[in-house]
Amino acid sequence: MKIESVLSGFVPEPRGRDGLTLAVLLARQTGARLEVAFVKPPAWDTPGPARAEAGAWAAYLEEQAGSTLAQARERVGDDAEVLTYTHRGSGRGLVELAHKRGADVVVIGSAPRGRRGRISVGSTADQLLHSSPVPVLLAPRGYAEDAPGALTxxxxxxxxxxxxxxxxxxxxxxxxxxxxxxxxxxxxxxxxxxxxxxxxxxxxxxxxxxxxxxxxxxxxxxxxxxxxxxxxxxxxxxxxxxxxxERGDLIICASSNTAPLRRVFLGDTSIKIVRAATCPVMILTREP
CATH class of the missing domain: 3.40.50.620 (HUPs)
Incomplete structure (x- = not known):
């Protein structure tokens, strides 16, 4: 396994900062290229009387994307490429983007409802953990506020x-x-x-x-x-x-033996490990 390209899914929320902090740490330590992506929903394509509302919605999405990318750039400076990608599902969008951009790992934060210092699997992580073509790395909630200086x-x-x-x-x-x-x-x-x-x-x-x-x-x-x-x-x-x-630990889990080849698929024991972990967890794809 190589780590030459890291893709970080970013949203303008604490979970986005948690994932991005971990992605930056991993990219710096491995010397990998870092790309930060905001997956936005598609605008409506509605003819007729609803066209004005659709235009307002599209303008709102563009404004939100611009603000999100500005926040990401503020955190990574010139050390990463920041981009948007359009898809109805954020996790599925990251799956497509990882394939198109040749990423070696996708990094995201924990769902917001989880306990501090723990990983909660939300819809984005669930989509990634059942179809990603590359390993998925999850940051615990609050990781950005107390991140180690390096993986140890x-x-x-x-x-x-x-x-x-x-x-x-x-x-x-x-x-x-x-x-x-x-x-x-x-x-x-x-x-x-x-x-x-x-x-x-x-x-x-x-x-x-x-x-x-x-x-x-x-x-x-x-x-x-x-x-x-x-x-x-x-x-x-x-x-x-x-x-x-340790604060600088990173846990690595294999995918389930029932997963499709070259895909991530979380098994029963691995999901329990993810939920109980106090440090980042990476789930690998199933290899032949």
């Missing part, structure tokens, strides 16, 4: 299998390029611990998870610092809360 570690949410191994390989390339440590984490959900055989089952799951992590890390330790960790909890949220997280 990549953490892969690892599950044995082709998707998990591909995620490790992609993350290792990014970590090597940025000279960052890589951590592989597996969540062990111990919901049956109180069962008479529960403790033995959980212990076996923990041993297997550690063996899988060790095997996944082995081929990358020649050129990288790779740590492995098993995190346990009664569910995904409590397991995530039990882990150690």
């Amino acid at each position: 570690r990549l953490t892969v949410a690892y599950r044995r299998g082709r998707g998990g191994d591909a995620a490790v390989t992609g993350a290792a390339r990014i970590a090597a390029a940025l000279d960052l440590p890589l951590r592989l984490v597996t969540l062990v959900v111990a919901s049956h611990r109180r069962h008479p055989l529960g403790r033995e089952m959980v212990a076996g799951m923990r041993r297997q998870a550690m063996a899988d992590l060790t095997a996944a890390a082995r081929g990358h330790r020649r050129r990288l610092q790779v740590d492995v960790e098993v995190i346990e909890g009664r569910n995904v949220a409590t397991a995530m809360a039990a882990g150690s997280w």
